[in-house]
Amino acid sequence: MSDSLGARLREVRTARGLSLRSVAQALGVSASLLSQVEIGRTQPSVSTLFALAAHLGVSLDDLVGQGGAAVDASDAASPPPASPRPAATTVQRSHDYPVIEMENGVRWEKLAATADGPADALLVTYQPGASSSIEGKLMRHAGVEYAYLLEGELTLQLEFDTFTLGAGDSLSFDSMRPHMFSNVSDRPAKGVWFVFGRRAHNLAAPTAPGILVEPAVPASAVDVLRAMERMD
Structure with missing residues (x-):
């Protein structure tokens, strides 16, 4: 990939x-x-x-x-429309999950979801030392994140607060809040993520130094996750 x-x-x-x-x-x-x-x-x-x-x-x-x-x-100005899909129950086998491997040991596997559903579902793995931004910059994007950690330990930096999550812990927050995930432990951290909704935010507002703001158009985090649907 x-x-x-x-x-x-x-x-x-x-x-x-x-x-x-x-x-x-x-x-x-x-x-x-x-x-x-x-x-x-x-x-x-x-x-x-x-x-x-x-x-x-x-x-x-x-x-x-x-x-x-x-x-x-x-x-460039008009991406191709998505193929129409019936709004039906979807069963997806584990070996068929679309996968994106990112820098420094971050892996996204897209879980089953109906077309145009309310949430984007991902199985996310952070290898030891992995981070959502190796530059050390917090990021923000449209949507609301919900996650449940299945195994390992993951650190969430959310604005000025830092949380350490273990297996069985869960989280939720507005993704427009500057944040970063990292695994500072010596074993992989794996969890299930759901990102709900797209909301109009003004990303041109001034931000503190060191915070990476994702452009609003055309690809917020929700855009990126939804774009994986046609990889099925």
């Missing part, structure tokens, strides 16, 4: 006539890092992946969807 993700990022970027340097400058990362991502030698962090999708004006199903067609520059 990592190689195909990098290849699609490069394809979309070049189709839009953007240089590595200009994209890197807009995202506040190095051009060498983006180059390594594009050739599949490293994976983006959660925050970098959100920012890339938003800056390129593309959803993640365009980047990692199965058998997707090449992106043409003329399609």
